[in-house]
Amino acid sequence: MTNVFEIAGKVSLFGFRAAIDSFRRPFEGAQIVRQLGEIGSKSLPLVIASGFALGAVMTFHTHSTLVMFGASAISPAVQALAFFLEIGPLVTGLLVAGRAGSGIGAVLADMRATEQIDGMESLSIDSFKFLVVPRIIACTLALPVLTLFMDFSGLAGGFLSEFATSRLSLQLYIFRAFSNFQWTNFWPPTLKTCVFGFTIGTISSFFGYTINEGAQGVGKAATSSVVVSSLLIILLDVMLIKVIFFIFPESAL
Amino acid sequence: MTNGHAPAVAFDQVSKSFGSKHVLSDVSWNVPVGEAVCILGRSGTGKSVTLKLIIALLKPDQGSIWIDQDDVTHLEGPRLSAMRRKIGYLFQDAALFDSLTLYENLAVPLARLTQKSPGEIDYVVDRALGQVGLAGDKAKMPSELSGGMRKRAGLARALMLEPRILLADEPSSGLDRITASEIDDLLLQRKAEHKTTLIVVTHDVHGARRVADRLVVLDRGKLIAQGTVAEVEQSENEVARNLIGSNA
Numbered sequence: 204m205t206n207v208f209e210i211a212g213k214v215s216l217f218g219f220r221a222a223i224d225s226f227r228r229p230f231e232g233a234q235i236v237r238q239l240g241e242i243g244s245k246s247l248p249l250v251i252a253s254g255f256a257l258g259a260v261m262t263f264h265t266h267s268t269l270v271m272f273g274a275s276a277i278s279p280a281v282q283a284l285a286f287f288l289e290i291g292p293l294v295t296g297l298l299v300a301g302r303a304g305s306g307i308g309a310v311l312a313d314m315r316a317t318e319q320i321d322g323m324e325s326l327s328i329d330s331f332k333f334l335v336v337p338r339i340i341a342c343t344l345a346l347p348v349l350t351l352f353m354d355f356s357g358l359a360g361g362f363l364s365e366f367a368t369s370r371l372s373l374q375l376y377i378f379r380a381f382s383n384f385q386w387t388n389f390w391p392p393t394l395k396t397c398v399f400g401f402t403i404g405t406i407s408s409f410f411g412y413t414i415n416e417g418a419q420g421v422g423k424a425a426t427s428s429v430v431v432s433s434l435l436i437i438l439l440d441v442m443l444i445k446v447i448f449f450i451f452p453e454s455a456l
Numbered sequence: 457m458t459n460g461h462a463p464a465v466a467f468d469q470v471s472k473s474f475g476s477k478h479v480l481s482d483v484s485w486n487v488p489v490g491e492a493v494c495i496l497g498r499s500g501t502g503k504s505v506t507l508k509l510i511i512a513l514l515k516p517d518q519g520s521i522w523i524d525q526d527d528v529t530h531l532e533g534p535r536l537s538a539m540r541r542k543i544g545y546l547f548q549d550a551a552l553f554d555s556l557t558l559y560e561n562l563a564v565p566l567a568r569l570t571q572k573s574p575g576e577i578d579y580v581v582d583r584a585l586g587q588v589g590l591a592g593d594k595a596k597m598p599s600e601l602s603g604g605m606r607k608r609a610g611l612a613r614a615l616m617l618e619p620r621i622l623l624a625d626e627p628s629s630g631l632d633r634i635t636a637s638e639i640d641d642l643l644l645q646r647k648a649e650h651k652t653t654l655i656v657v658t659h660d661v662h663g664a665r666r667v668a669d670r671l672v673v674l675d676r677g678k679l680i681a682q683g684t685v686a687e688v689e690q691s692e693n694e695v696a697r698n699l700i701g702s703n704a
Contacts, residue, residue, distance in 0.1 A: 229568070314554075321513050322551035325544075326565040326617070327537040 207382050213413075218405040221339045224332050226373060231337045237361055238341035242303040249298055254342075254353040257290060258282065258360025266368055275369070278407040280379035283363040284388060292392050293352040296399035298353075300432035305408040306427030307338050311411025312421040320412070329420055339404030347393050347402030354393075387454040398443060399436050406432045462654035463522070464489045464621055470519030472505055474688040479505050480516070481677045482623050487670070489620075492647055492654035494664035496699050497674035504548070506674075507623045510655065511543050512536055540568065542563070544619035547682055548626045550610030556584070559594035559608055565616045579687035584612040587644060604635040611642055621653045622646060628660040636660060640667050673699055 222412050262282060269275045311334060323330040362376045407428035414420040414427075447454060463486035472480040487493040494505045505601040508514040508519055512528045517606050520527045523539060531539055562581045566572050572580065585591050588608035593601065600610060607627060614622060624643065628636030640663045646652045658664050664671065664685075671688045673696040675683040681688045681696035688700055 268551060310555075317549060317554075318547045319553055320550040321508070322545070322547055323554070325511050325514060326613075327540045327569055328565065429525075 214406060214409050217278050217409045217412075218339075218401070220331070221336050221408070224336050225340055227332070227395060229332070233335060234337035234341050238337045239345055241306070242299070242338070242341045243345035246299055246302050246345070247352060249302055250295055250349045250353050251356045253294060253298060254286075254291070254356030255360035255379060257294065258286065259364040260360075260434035261357075262361040262364035263368075266365065268363060271272050271304075272355065276379060278365060280383060283358060283380035283384060286357040287384075287388055288392050291350050291357060292396045293398065293436070295350045295353045296322075296344065296396060296403070296440075298350060298435055298438040299342070299400070300403050300436060303342065304403045304411065304428040304432045305425040307342075307404070308411040308424035311335075312410060312414050314416050315412065316417045316420060317321045331412070335408045338408050339401060342400040342404030343397050344400070346396040346403075350393055351395045369409035378454065386388065386434045387451040391451055391454060394446065395440075395443045397449035398439055402435050402439060403432045462489060463487060464491075465468065465655065466522040466523065467506075467543065468520040470509065470521060472502065472514065472516045472517045478677050480509075480674075482519070483677070483679045485672050485676070485679060485682055487653055487655060489653055490647070490651040491669040492656065492667050493672055494641070494656045494658055494662060494668035495672045495674060496658065498695075498699070501658075501674045502677050503674060504519055504625050505653065507545065507625055507657055508520065510621075510623060511545055523571045537648075542620050543615050544614030544617065544622045546607070546610050546622070546624040546627055548616045548629060550606040552597075552613070553607055553608060554598045556597075558590065558596050558598065558601070560612050561598070562616055565613070569617060578615070578653060580616070585609075588612045603630050604632075606637070607631065607635075607639055608642070611639065615646065618650075619652065620656065624654065624656045624658075626657060626659065628663050629659060631664075636663060643667055661699070662702070671700065
């Protein structure tokens with residue numbers, strides 16, 4: 204238990220240092236763009252495919268139930284609210300933790316094991332600023348954008364599923380999906396994924412940057428990055444929903 | 457022991473432990489400016505740790521390490537950065553940044569730490585790669601280079617900022633005799649042309665005899681002999697004599 208608190212303290216200091224360093228020169232623009240490509244663009248196919256499949260399957264399941272209660276017309280609205288409020292942010296966070304988080308942990312641990320980080324320090328290059336800060340910034344910026352792709356691909360999958368069963372037009376589907384939709388259903392849940400991104404970046408970078416156990420450490424860093432990031436995302440999701448309800452009470456359904 | 461010059465690097469009663477393992481115990485030695493010292497010893501006797509202490513990648517538990525007028529054990533921030541710019545470090549496996557091309561590996565320190573224009577950086581990198589025989593390989597990734605090429609590339613990168621002190625960790629390990637000899641030639645050329653102080657950790661006695669003005673011999677974390685090759689050959693310590701092959 205003491206060990207858990209010790210690691211929690213170290214991770215907090217690590218994240219705090221990264222937050223401070225992100226406002227300190229040099230700003231590492233090229234590295235941030237490179238990491239946005241690695242974390243954002245390369246996660247896009249996985250996010251879109253997952254969102255589409257989830258949307259389609261969810262509609263299959265909910266449609267038959269709603270028909271029983273004569274409420275099939277609200278199926279698009281249910282789909283939109285479910286994706287924008289919860290499924291999009293949470294599933295995107297978990298997918299990125301799995302794909303990018305493990306990658307960040309493994310790459311940094313490998314750089315530590317092969318003395319590349321020492322090599323950087325020996326050249327008077329601040330390895331934390333050069334390697335860690337751009338990855339955390341890229342995760343923080345990429346998550347909301349990826350979440351939007353997840354949300355809309357989920358709706359696309361839902362529409363196709365709906366169209367297959369009831370021949371509902373796209374225009375009517377969009378109208379029903381967003382007729383009772385409020386901005387507070389959109390912005391707060393989407394922006395909360397910045398917190399998820401910061402968490403994934405910080406946790407993954409922490410394990411990768413600090414574990415120095417050779418090849419075994421690479422695997423350990425990758426696994427720890429995914430497991431701890433995923434658990435924290437789920438925990439943070441619960442807490443942030445409460446915060447959002449407190450700040451935007453109208454968003455509570 | 458010295459040629460009368462001020463020491464480029466001086467160890468003063470340095471000790472370092474990792475947990476219960478004592479890697480260095482009360483070690484003192486120095487190397488004069490412009491000379492080459494080779495650190496010899498069996499595996500696990502603290503040779504590579506010695507290099508990391510010099511460049512402050514590790515901190516000693518006690519003792520001081522002097523470079524010019526600075527005790528590096530107390531340097532932080534910009535002063536530590538300024539000290540490191542005086543030192544080039546050739547890592548055992550070269551430690552090239554594997555996500556960057558060979559050209560970018562060499563250009564990174566120049567782009568970040570000097571005021572050179574892109575054109576000047578191109579010129580300096582091309583010249584450095586030419587000097588180590590890698591002029592046609594600058595677009596390659598480190599994974600595409602052989603062991604000898606990686607070592608030469610690592611050496612070129614270590615020399616990018618024109619260091620006054622060059623640390624080399626096992627520069628000939630894993631290389632055939634001819635390639636190892638080429639690396640030794642590059643080190644000697646650097647020393648002759650730029651008066652660079654060399655501190656070389658090696659198991660290669662043949663190379664050490666060629667390169668070193670003086671030897672420092674470590675065993676189980678203690679300094680057991682130091683001096684010229686001839687002096688170490690006459691050392692009373694049998695391990696030291698065995699290490700440089702004088703008992704063979």
